[in-house]
Amino acid sequence: MFLLPKGKPLVENFPIAKLQLPEALDKLKNGKLTGCAIFDFPASDCALIYEEGKLISVLMRRNKIEERDADALRALVDQIILTDSGSFNVYGFTKEVNQAVLALLRGVKVLDRQELKMIDFKNLRERIKNERMTATLKISTDQSVGMILYRDGETVGFFDDTADAIESSPARVQQIATLPGATVDLMAIRGSDGLNQDLSLQVNIRSLWAAAKGDVFAASEPANIFQPQAAAATVQPPPVTANSTEVESAIIAIANASLGKLGKTLVDKELLNAGGIKALKDESKLRDFLNAVEKSSILLASANKIKEMRNAISLEVEKL
Amino acid sequence: MDFTSFFQYLTTIIPFLPKIYNPVIYNVSDLVLIFIWFIAAIISFYFSYGNARLWTSVSIGFFLIFWGQAYLLNPYASSYFRVTAVHTIIGAVSILLISHGFQEYFLFTKTLDITGSKRTIYLATLGAIILGIVFVSLNPKPSLFVLRNYRMAENTVWLFLSIVNIFVVLKIHHEIKGSPIANGILSFVLVFFFIVIWKGSELYLQMYQWDPAWQTLVEEFDFSIQSEGIDGAMVKIATTMSSAGAMLSGLSVVGTFAYLFKLVR
Numbered sequence: 378m379f380l381l382p383k384g385k386p387l388v389e390n391f392p393i394a395k396l397q398l399p400e401a402l403d404k405l406k407n408g409k410l411t412g413c414a415i416f417d418f419p420a421s422d423c424a425l426i427y428e429e430g431k432l433i434s435v436l437m438r439r440n441k442i443e444e445r446d447a448d449a450l451r452a453l454v455d456q457i458i459l460t461d462s463g464s465f466n467v468y469g470f471t472k473e474v475n476q477a478v479l480a481l482l483r484g485v486k487v488l489d490r491q492e493l494k495m496i497d498f499k500n501l502r503e504r505i506k507n508e509r510m511t512a513t514l515k516i517s518t519d520q521s522v523g524m525i526l527y528r529d530g531e532t533v534g535f536f537d538d539t540a541d542a543i544e545s546s547p548a549r550v551q552q553i554a555t556l557p558g559a560t561v562d563l564m565a566i567r568g569s570d571g572l573n574q575d576l577s578l579q580v581n582i583r584s585l586w587a588a589a590k591g592d593v594f595a596a597s598e599p600a601n602i603f604q605p606q607a608a609a610a611t612v613q614p615p616p617v618t619a620n621s622t623e624v625e626s627a628i629i630a631i632a633n634a635s636l637g638k639l640g641k642t643l644v645d646k647e648l649l650n651a652g653g654i655k656a657l658k659d660e661s662k663l664r665d666f667l668n669a670v671e672k673s674s675i676l677l678a679s680a681n682k683i684k685e686m687r688n689a690i691s692l693e694v695e696k697l
Numbered sequence: 698m699d700f701t702s703f704f705q706y707l708t709t710i711i712p713f714l715p716k717i718y719n720p721v722i723y724n725v726s727d728l729v730l731i732f733i734w735f736i737a738a739i740i741s742f743y744f745s746y747g748n749a750r751l752w753t754s755v756s757i758g759f760f761l762i763f764w765g766q767a768y769l770l771n772p773y774a775s776s777y778f779r780v781t782a783v784h785t786i787i788g789a790v791s792i793l794l795i796s797h798g799f800q801e802y803f804l805f806t807k808t809l810d811i812t813g814s815k816r817t818i819y820l821a822t823l824g825a826i827i828l829g830i831v832f833v834s835l836n837p838k839p840s841l842f843v844l845r846n847y848r849m850a851e852n853t854v855w856l857f858l859s860i861v862n863i864f865v866v867l868k869i870h871h872e873i874k875g876s877p878i879a880n881g882i883l884s885f886v887l888v889f890f891f892i893v894i895w896k897g898s899e900l901y902l903q904m905y906q907w908d909p910a911w912q913t914l915v916e917e918f919d920f921s922i923q924s925e926g927i928d929g930a931m932v933k934i935a936t937t938m939s940s941a942g943a944m945l946s947g948l949s950v951v952g953t954f955a956y957l958f959k960l961v962r
Contacts, residue, residue, distance in 0.1 A: 386875050389875065633875075635877075636875075636876050636877075637873055637874060637875025637876030637877075637879065638873075638874060638875050638876075639806065639809065639872065639873055639876060640876075642809060643809050646809055672811060673805070673809050673810075673811060675748065675749055675811075676749055676751075676802065676805055676811070676878070677873055677876040677877070677878055678876060678877045678878060678961070679877055679878075679960060679961040679962055680961065680962075681962070682877055
């Protein structure tokens with residue numbers, strides 16, 4: 378499993394079995410996500426890095442084999458179709474941290490499992506600073522992993538395998554560095570390495586998904602790599618009427634993003650009371666559902682946030 | 698600060714007030730403390746306005762703390778023993794209300810149901826205070842010894858419920874993690890921690906008869922009882938902790954509600 382820094386949790390532990398990949402990725406794109414989406418399967422993992430809604434990097438790791446970008450996206454579609462279990466998580470980062478995470482996933486290995494005691498750590502830090510590296514310094518032992526995230530040579534955060542979020546204090550990482558057998562990896566990217574590409578324009582996920590699902594008409598569409606220039610004109614997903622599962626997943630994702638992990642429980646409960654997702658086609662049932670969700674949300678979020686959530690849910694329900 | 702002339706003037710314009718014979722002198726720190734609790738009471742009440750009823754419980758609880766603290770400044774407080782006993786009961790009711798609010802919050806995180814009306818809370822509070830008044834009225838007039846016992850019982854209730862509340866708040870935070878309000882709720886851990894310090898050290902002083910109330914009794918009744926260790930460092934530390942805890946708990950309540958305001962805006 379990838380150990381990536383955890384930013385602001387936007388979606389946590391969403392069951393992959395319920396996920397409609399094209400819609401989910403559209404939401405991350407339209408929501409202008411800066412952060413990462415992680416697919417955690419039983420025997421593999423996939424991480425997607427977004428910068429303001431642009432899919433800038435994909436890394437799939439299975440059986441110690443890594444696939445990147447377009448290949449990784451294709452592998453991801455196959456994996457979702459083949460596997461029923463697994464979870465989907467999305468974390469938002471600041472731009473600075475996001476680039477350090479990008480370095481962790483696709484950066485050049487400046488140091489590769491170097492023993493920490495063999496390194497002049499002070500010199501290394503000066504080098505990172507002087508060369509204005511955007512990088513992640515990973516300190517590992519058999520038991521623990523700590524990370525220091527850099528943007529243009531400046532420290533932008535710390536993370537370790539026990540943390541729930543990116544921290545501003547180096548205490549825990551320093552502690553890991555003192556453990557016997559600690560090794561250091563340094564992954565760095567230069568300038569705007571990879572930041573200009575948008576993989577979602579290069580790979581037609583919707584076609585790949587439909588083909589993998591067995592839609593013979595969609596499968597006959599080219600499920601290949603588009604040239605970025607052509608893609609903008611050609612990759613326009615056809616207007617589709619979302620099915621009820623997709624709408625339900627979307628509503629849960631909205632509630633999760635607005636209210637935290639209780640959002641899903643709240644939506645599940647109120648959908649049960651309303652008589653299921655399809656019952657929301659009835660205007661009065663939808664109003665009752667929204668009122669019930671709003672009533673409980675008052676103890677979890679601000680009035681503005683609740684209003685935004687209410688509007689977003691209403692828009693999703695319109696797709697039914 | 699000397700308030701004697703102020704209260705003497707008050708007795709001239711409000712004729713039914715008993716005359717003031719003893720000097721009325723307050724520490725500035727006591728006045729600051731009451732002011733902080735006053736702000737805490739107002740801000741928590743304002744926060745509860747239009748919000749779920751569990752915040753009504755919490756805000757009435759914090760308002761009653763202010764009430765109890767302000768009553769002690771009243772120069773007649775030591776003259777009316779029954780009223781003082783009732784105020785000690787009100788002090789215990791206040792932490793019961795706050796705890797009720799947080800337990801309702803925890804229940805909410807499990808059931809996601811908000812039930813009950815605010816009116817029930819107001820009526821239950823009134824009922825509890827009336828019950829306290831009836832209890833005090835039916836019993837003999839409390840002596841200074843009895844009042845001290847009341848105070849000890851109140852501190853015990855505060856100490857244990859505050860410890861319980863720390864765990865309840867941590868549980869709530871665990872359940873609502875990721876929601877915008879989660880860190881605001883977590884701030885109440887700090888509030889209850891300071892209350893534990895405040896009430897715990899006061900109870901400790903009372904248990905070993907190092908508290909000022911006991912020393913007054915010893916002087917008043919000319920006891921030849923020596924509270925062993927009264928000059929020790931522990932007494933000084935506990936006294937300082939009690940005063941600092943009271944001040945910090947008031948400040949943390951103000952800060953926590955201000956933070957909650959920011960989060961829910």
